[in-house]
Amino acid sequence: MVAVNQQQIPELLPCFLGLRMSKRLSFYGLVGLALVCIYYLAFYQRYSGYLERRLQPMISDIEIRPRTIKIQEPVTVSQAYITGSADNATITEIQEVVDQQRRAIKREMENYEYPNGKYGINVSKLEDLVMEKGGRPMRSVILTSWRSGSTFLGDVVNAHPANFYHYEPLLDYGIVQIRGPPLAEESLTRIISLLNCEYKELDQYLDYGKTHPWVFNHNTHLWRQCQAHKRICWDPRFVAKFCRLFPFQSVKLVRLRLHAAERLLAEEDLGVRLVLLIRDPRGILQSRKHREWCPAKPDCSDPALVCADMVSDFNAAVELSKKYPHSFRVVRYEDLSVDPYKHVKELYNFYGLNFHVNVKRFLDTHTKNDVGGVSSTFRNSKVAPFHWRADLDFKEVHEIQKVCATAMRLWGYVMALNSTHQKDFDPITNYQLQL
Numbered sequence: 001m002v003a004v005n006q007q008q009i010p011e012l013l014p015c016f017l018g019l020r021m022s023k024r025l026s027f028y029g030l031v032g033l034a035l036v037c038i039y040y041l042a043f044y045q046r047y048s049g050y051l052e053r054r055l056q057p058m059i060s061d062i063e064i065r066p067r068t069i070k071i072q073e074p075v076t077v078s079q080a081y082i083t084g085s086a087d088n089a090t091i092t093e094i095q096e097v098v099d100q101q102r103r104a105i106k107r108e109m110e111n112y113e114y115p116n117g118k119y120g121i122n123v124s125k126l127e128d129l130v131m132e133k134g135g136r137p138m139r140s141v142i143l144t145s146w147r148s149g150s151t152f153l154g155d156v157v158n159a160h161p162a163n164f165y166h167y168e169p170l171l172d173y174g175i176v177q178i179r180g181p182p183l184a185e186e187s188l189t190r191i192i193s194l195l196n197c198e199y200k201e202l203d204q205y206l207d208y209g210k211t212h213p214w215v216f217n218h219n220t221h222l223w224r225q226c227q228a229h230k231r232i233c234w235d236p237r238f239v240a241k242f243c244r245l246f247p248f249q250s251v252k253l254v255r256l257r258l259h260a261a262e263r264l265l266a267e268e269d270l271g272v273r274l275v276l277l278i279r280d281p282r283g284i285l286q287s288r289k290h291r292e293w294c295p296a297k298p299d300c301s302d303p304a305l306v307c308a309d310m311v312s313d314f315n316a317a318v319e320l321s322k323k324y325p326h327s328f329r330v331v332r333y334e335d336l337s338v339d340p341y342k343h344v345k346e347l348y349n350f351y352g353l354n355f356h357v358n359v360k361r362f363l364d365t366h367t368k369n370d371v372g373g374v375s376s377t378f379r380n381s382k383v384a385p386f387h388w389r390a391d392l393d394f395k396e397v398h399e400i401q402k403v404c405a406t407a408m409r410l411w412g413y414v415m416a417l418n419s420t421h422q423k424d425f426d427p428i429t430n431y432q433l434q435l
Contacts, residue, residue: 094238097225102245108161112354119352120326129247131197136271139195140250140351143261144277145309146300147287149333153277154252156344158220159362160353164246166194167218170255172208175297177257177309184260191251195270197243199236206234257309259316265324272327273351276317279333280413280427281307281404282397286388303400310407318435334385334428340367394419
């Protein structure tokens with residue numbers, strides 16, 4: 001006999017109904033129908049037991065495992081799978097872009113003329129300069145203040161092959177000048193982290209960049225990949241790996257004063273070479289009038305503060321020139337603009353960089369004619385520094401000169417005597433920093 005339990009009764013209903021309807025059938029018909037029902041019941045018991053045994057592991061995965069995960073972490077199996085898959089896809093994408101850029105740098109650096117002992121730099125091959133290979137990049141720093149020609153000079157350095165450009169890494173600090181504690185230490189820690197391609201602790205910097213793309217968009221190599229791979233652009237894992245490929249790094253700083261920046265020169269492992277870029281305060285203040293972010297900020301618009309910083313920078317420059325004669329230099333924007341080829345070649349020699357054909361091409365296209373707005377680097381370089389003579393009236397010039405006399409004398413700028421004199425005089429002298 002086959003045992004029947006309550007759960008199987010619904011399965012047997014068709015059989016019983018069939019028996020009831022079969023009263024008119026012959027005896028043999030009834031026997032045949034009974035045999036079919038008994039066979040059906042035996043098959044059901046056997047097959048359902050088999051299915052239960054086969055499905056048990058799947059049932060355990062679905063019911064038991066998620067409960068265990070929920071106790072440990074507030075995520076389901078499906079969420080964990082999706083998150084893991086997305087992260088694996090991101091890592092794969094990062095690696096593909098890094099591999100692609102590594103090959104591009106190798107091509108870009110073919111036939112490059114390495115210093116090989118010149119300029120005090122013993123570098124003869126690409127691996128000597130690549131961090132992921134254990135090398136040390138050649139690091140160039142420009143330090144100045146707003147509207148002093150740093151965008152132009154920064155782009156001149158960035159025209160060099162295989163350069164990774166840290167453009168104004170203190171942008172999120174706002175319109176302030178950093179002269180000492182507490183911001184000086186904090187900002188220098190960030191700059192050094194960037195120069196070492198360490199982005200793990202730079203969430204504030206990267207988060208700011210997500211809504212202010214100019215943090216990255218002057219970095220031509222990086223921004224090209226960001227445009228094609230938006231998902232990974234601000235991922236610290238990506239930027240760190242990408243940065244470590246580059247044999248040359250440059251930084252432009254407009255918020256940090258020179259005496260506070262000495263640590264960059266003192267860190268011998270960095271091998272930084274730093275240029276202080278100076279401009280006539282009359283030209284600085286005339287140019288800043290056109291920027292909506294400047295007039296309400298004293299550090300930007302007050303001539304007394306601007307020129308006090310210039311005096312402070314002069315005193316620091318004298319000391320640093322004595323202490324770091326091979327890694328610190330001063331350049332005046334006006335000198336650079338009047339004879340860009342001569343001064344850029346000298347600057348490249350100082351940085352230990354090859355005056356590459358790319359750099360010459362940049363100068364050929366950016367120093368002849370005015371193109372674009374106030375932030376453009378396409379300028380008639382011989383005229384650009386001296387617009388203030390026509391754009392400021394003598395009353396404005398006189399007010400600036402009253403509080404800037406010391407700074408102007410220290411940096412070799414000539415006073416305008418009256419409105420007529422202002423229009424056609426030469427405001428610069430032949431200059432060399434007096435130690």
